[in-house]
Amino acid sequence: MKPDSPPSSASPSPSAGSVRRAVIDVGTNSVKLLVAEVSANRVEPLVERSEQTRLGRGFYETRRLQPAAITRTARAVAEFAAQARELGTASTRIIATSATRDAANPGELIAAIQEASGLPVEIISGEQEADWVFRGVISDPIFAGQPLLIVDVGGGSTEFILGEGDRQQFRHSFPFGTVRMLEQLPHSDPPTAAEWGRCRALVSDFLEHQVCPVIVSELRTFSARAVQLVGTGGTTSILARIELGLTEFQRDRIEAVRLTREKVQRQRERLWSLPLADRKKIVGLPADRADVILTGVPIYEALMERLGFSDLRISTRGLRFAAVMTDRPHR
Numbered sequence: 001m002k003p004d005s006p007p008s009s010a011s012p013s014p015s016a017g018s019v020r021r022a023v024i025d026v027g028t029n030s031v032k033l034l035v036a037e038v039s040a041n042r043v044e045p046l047v048e049r050s051e052q053t054r055l056g057r058g059f060y061e062t063r064r065l066q067p068a069a070i071t072r073t074a075r076a077v078a079e080f081a082a083q084a085r086e087l088g089t090a091s092t093r094i095i096a097t098s099a100t101r102d103a104a105n106p107g108e109l110i111a112a113i114q115e116a117s118g119l120p121v122e123i124i125s126g127e128q129e130a131d132w133v134f135r136g137v138i139s140d141p142i143f144a145g146q147p148l149l150i151v152d153v154g155g156g157s158t159e160f161i162l163g164e165g166d167r168q169q170f171r172h173s174f175p176f177g178t179v180r181m182l183e184q185l186p187h188s189d190p191p192t193a194a195e196w197g198r199c200r201a202l203v204s205d206f207l208e209h210q211v212c213p214v215i216v217s218e219l220r221t222f223s224a225r226a227v228q229l230v231g232t233g234g235t236t237s238i239l240a241r242i243e244l245g246l247t248e249f250q251r252d253r254i255e256a257v258r259l260t261r262e263k264v265q266r267q268r269e270r271l272w273s274l275p276l277a278d279r280k281k282i283v284g285l286p287a288d289r290a291d292v293i294l295t296g297v298p299i300y301e302a303l304m305e306r307l308g309f310s311d312l313r314i315s316t317r318g319l320r321f322a323a324v325m326t327d328r329p330h331r
Contacts, residue, residue, distance in 0.1 A: 017039055018037040018038060018039035018044070019037070019038050019039070019090045019091075020035065020036070020037055020038075020046070020087065020088055020089045020090055021035075021036060021038050021089055021090055021091050021092070021093075021324045022034065022035045022036075022080075022081075022084035022087075022089040022091070022092040022093070022324070023092075023093055023094075023095065023320045023323045023324045024077055024080050024081060024084075024092065024093070024094045024095070025095055025097070025319060025320050025323070026055065026073060026077065026094060026095065026096040026097065026100060026109075026113070026121070027055070027097050027098070027099070027154055027155055027156070028055055028056035028059075028097065028098045028099040028154060028155030028156030028157075028177060028179050028180075029052060029053075029054060029055070029056065029154070029155030029156075029177075029178065029179050029234070029292060030050050030051060030052040030053060030054075030155070030234070031050070031051050031053050031055075031073055031076040031077055031080065032048070032049065032050045032051075032320060033047065033048065033049040033050075033080040033083065033084070034047070034048055034320040034321070034324055035047040035048075035083075035084055035087050035089060036321075036324050038324055038325055041139060041325065042139075043139055043317070043321050043324060043325060045251075046087070047083070047087065048249070049080065049083075050234075051076040051079075051080075052288045052289070053069065053072040053073040053076050054069055054072070054179070055069045055070075055072075055073045055099050055100070055109075055155075056069070056098075056099040056155050056156050056179040056180070056183075057069050057179070058183075059099055059103065059183075060179075060180055060183045060184075061183070062104075063102065063103060063104045064103065064104050064105050065099065065100070065103045065105055065106070065108060065109050067108075070108055070109050070112050071112065073109065073112075073113070074109070074112035074113045074115070074116040074117070075116065077094060077113050077116060077117050077119075078113075078116035078117045081094075081117040081118070081119055082117075092119060093119075093122065093323060093324075094113060094117070094119050094120070094121045094122065095121075095122045095123075095124050095319075095323055096109070096110075096121050096122065096123045096124070097123075097124060097129055097154065097156070097157065097319075098126070098129075098154060098155065098156030098157040098173075098175070098177065099155070099156045099179075100121075100123050101123050101124070101125065101126070102156065102175065106123060109121075110123075125173075126157060126159070126172070126173025126174075126175075127171065127172075127173060129157070129159055129173050129319060130152075130159040130160070130161050130171040130172060130173045131161075131168070131171060131322070132318070132319045132322035132323055133150060133152045133159045133161060133232060133318045133319050133322070134150055134161040134163055134168055134171060134322075135166075135321075135322035135325070136232070136315075136317045136318040136319055136320065136321035136322040136323075137150050137230060137232055137315045137317055137318060137321075138163075138165075138166060139317055139321050139322070139325070140255070140315060140317050142255075143228075143230065143315070144165070145164070145165050146164065146228055147162075147163075147164045147222045147225050147226070147227040147228065148161075148162070148163060148164065148227065148228050148229075148230050149161070149162050149215075149219070149227050149228070149229050149230070149307075149309075150162075150163075150230045150231075150232060150315075151229065151230070151231050151232075151299075151300070151303065152231070152232045152233045152318055152319070153177060153178060153231070153233055153235050153236075153296050153299050153300070154177045154178070154233055155177045155178050155179035155180070155292070156175070156177040156179060156180055157173050157174060157175055157176065157177050158173070158174050158176050158177055158299065159171070159172070159173045159174075160172055160174070160211060160215060162215065162218050162219065162222075162227070164222075169218055169221070170214070170215065170218045172214065174206070174210055174211065176206050176210070176299075178235070178292045178293075178295040178296045178299075179292060179295075181199070181202065181203075181295035182291065182292060182294075182295055184202065185198055185199050185202065185295065187199075187294070189275045189276050190272070190273060190274055190275040190276075190278075191272050191294065196272050199294075199295065199298055200298060200302070203298050203299055203302045204302060204306075206299075207302055207303060207306050208306075211303075212306065212307075215307075216307075219307065228313050229303075229304065229307075229309040229311070229312050229313065230312075230313045230314070230315050231300060231312050231313070231314055231315070232314070232315040232316070232317070232318040233318060234289065234296070235293065235296030235297060235299075235300065236259075236300065236312065236314045236315075237249070237254055237314065237316055238284065238285055238286070238289060238293060238296075239259055239264065239267055239297065239300075239312075239314075240253075240254040240255075240257040240259070240284075240314050241254065241284030241285070242267060242282060242283070242284035242285055243257055243259065243263065243267070243284070244257065244284065245283045245284055246283075246284050247283060247284070249316075251316050254314055254316055255314055255315060255316055257314050258311045258312070258313060259311060259312040259314070260310060260311050260312075261301070261304045261305065261309065261310055261311065261312075264297065264300055264301045264304060264312060265301055267297060268297040268298055268301050271293060271294055271297060272294060276290055276291060279291075279293070300312060
């Protein structure tokens with residue numbers, strides 16, 4: 001289990017005027033930990049970790065979370081919860097998203113996590129997830145007061161939020177994500193041109209029949225002002241890391257990147273041309289994300305082309321940054 005930022009970066013006790021909190025995010029693809037100092041609307045990350053547990057593996061055919069995935073996930077949550085306690089957090093909350101809320105057997109996961117960690121689990125709705133993604137992104141002053149279309153491509157769902165300042169004009173969570181796509185689109189190694197065609201068709205169908213009918217008219221209300229496209233989540237952070245050749249997570253450098261439509265297309269073409277073993281060697285691409293990255297990048301590529309965005313801004317602050325700002329007194 002590799003930390004995105006070293007646990008040693010945390011100070012032994014909370015800073016004056018702030019409270020130390022933790023959020024553990026149980027997603028379809030991975031479990032993530034954020035430990036942060038929180039004061040007013042400011043979040044200062046101390047520790048961020050991610051463990052890919054693939055909770056959604058084998059889920060979409062039966063709608064049941066699989067026993068091995070439940071065990072992996074509960075084990076990761078327990079380790080993160082123990083670290084949060086060691087760091088003296090005032091509260092630790094566990095939130096679960098797409099795969100858990102769509103499952104026929106969420107109780108099995110909740111029971112396993114509670115037994116392993118001693119903490120309750122909150123299953124949040126898609127609308128709550130979208131709201132927190134927006135609030136997390138705008139906690140960065142660089143986006144204050146700007147018209148934004150924020151997109152978070154996850155393993156089981158993709159959130160679209162259109163807003164300006166602290167006002168959300170539109171938000172929705174769609175049941176379409178990278179792990180769902182992988183399960184629908186088995187591919188060769190390396191993928192073939194025909195397999196890429198099926199992926200492109202699936203993404204195009206999603207945009208044309210689910211996203212565009214509800215988002216295009218909303219975007220027109222900002223016609224006199226340039227709306228910025230902002231991506232948050234693992235796919236866009238990895239795209240930035242590949243672009244910069246970063247072997248480690250560096251927030252400031254990642255968030256400074258602007259990816260043009262052409263760069264996104266070139267990265268997708270490269271990724272789809274390589275076998276898995278060679279994708280794992282790409283600097284900036286974590287080896288355990290070398291499969292799922294194939295289905296994440298095409299969503300941004302197609303979205304930029306369909307809606308006419310020339311570049312993509314990147315935020316590393318999303319769901320967890322908003323969740324940690326809302327206290328929930330669990331130890």
